[in-house]
Amino acid sequence: MKISTKGRYGLTIMMELARSFGEGPTSLKSIAERNQLSEHYLEQLIAPLRNAGLVKSIRGAYGGYILSREPELISAGEIIRVLEGPISPVDFTEEDDPAKRDLWMRIRDSIAQVLDSTTLNDLIHFNGENGQDNYMFYI
Secondary structure: OOOOHHHHHHHHHHHHHHHOOOOOOEOHHHHHHHHOOOHHHHHHHHHHHHHOOOEEEEOOOOOEEEEOOOHHHOEHHHHHHHHHOOOOOOOOOOOOOHHHHHHHHHHHHHHHHHHHOOEHHHHHOEOOOOOOOOEOOOO
């Protein structure tokens, strides 16, 4: 499964909001500037995130966006599904060989498990370089 810029930039937005959780709203302009992204493109991505109930908009001169829930309660899987659709690395049919179909389903389920078990809190507290023990967990 290839994650497009929609999913990657959407995750960036959500991580930025997670970093400032509890400190008030964050503007898309500031997120765009910090990450050298198009503010216009981020505006297109925030709408489905808001419609899905993952973020709330705050109006006014010092407005912006906040997470609707704590960072440890929002998974990467939720965000990716909102922006990319269902997680499916291969479109398979009932005509596919049963062994291949089982393989595609196990791959899909493995990807979903990783995305669903990784929270925004995990992502913003990432601490590692070698692919093992990369997350610092806080209780």
